[in-house]
Amino acid sequence: MTLIDDTASISVSRHCRRGAVTASLDNLNFLEPLHANHSVCVESFVSGAHHKSMEVFVKVIGENLTTGERYLAATCFTTFVAVSSDAEEFTVPRVVPETEEEKMVCAGYKKRRAHRLHERDDYKEFAAELSLELPWADEK
Numbered sequence: 499m500t501l502i503d504d505t506a507s508i509s510v511s512r513h514c515r516r517g518a519v520t521a522s523l524d525n526l527n528f529l530e531p532l533h534a535n536h537s538v539c540v541e542s543f544v545s546g547a548h549h550k551s552m553e554v555f556v557k558v559i560g561e562n563l564t565t566g567e568r569y570l571a572a573t574c575f576t577t578f579v580a581v582s583s584d585a586e587e588f589t590v591p592r593v594v595p596e597t598e599e600e601k602m603v604c605a606g607y608k609k610r611r612a613h614r615l616h617e618r619d620d621y622k623e624f625a626a627e628l629s630l631e632l633p634w635a636d637e638k
């Protein structure tokens with residue numbers, strides 16, 4: 499997961515050329531186990547951008563170095579939010595997909611974003627109910 503976050507953050511930095519923080523990670527699907535003696539290639543690209551947020555699609559590809567067989571081990575979407583050290587107003591650049599795969603992935607951005615924001619609101623309500631007390635605070 500560190501590899502996923504690190505790789506995605508490189509795509510984000512190249513896209514907006516400023517600092518950004520990971521806001522969420524979703525649709526992380528582990529599709530095939532990665533074997534210890536296989537190579538791992540993590541690919542990512544920015545698949546959608548709004549004002550300050552950028553969605554990144556990440557593919558984790560395993561390769562059996564003996565047979566050359568390549569397989570999709572995992573995919574996920576992660577969202578980063580660009581930050582500024584001063585009060586400067588900015589909007590991150592829009593995404594212009596080029597390959598067929600980029601066009602296919604980017605086509606679902608608006609729907610995923612709407613779903614994500616809806617879930618974020620639900621999650622805020624859930625989180626507001628969680629206790630911050632020390633677990634042993636009630637012990638007599």
Ligand SMILES: CC(=O)SCCNC(=O)CCNC(=O)[C@H](O)C(C)(C)COP(=O)(O)OP(=O)(O)OC[C@H]1O[C@@H](n2cnc3c(N)ncnc32)[C@H](O)[C@@H]1OP(=O)(O)O
Binds near residue numbers: 521548552
């Ligand atoms: C290894 C690691 O990376 S560990 C994780 C490190 N990351 C962090 O510590 C981040 C901690 N969180 C934060 O700093 C804040 O919650 C932030 C910056 C993510 C969001 O700050 P907020 O003040 O809530 O943001 P705000 O409501 O103004 O929204 C700003 C943008 O972020 C987007 N956003 C905010 N939270 C989320 C979320 N959970 N998922 C997706 N997008 C989000 C909003 O949609 C908005 O997008 P837009 O500007 O493109 O329209």
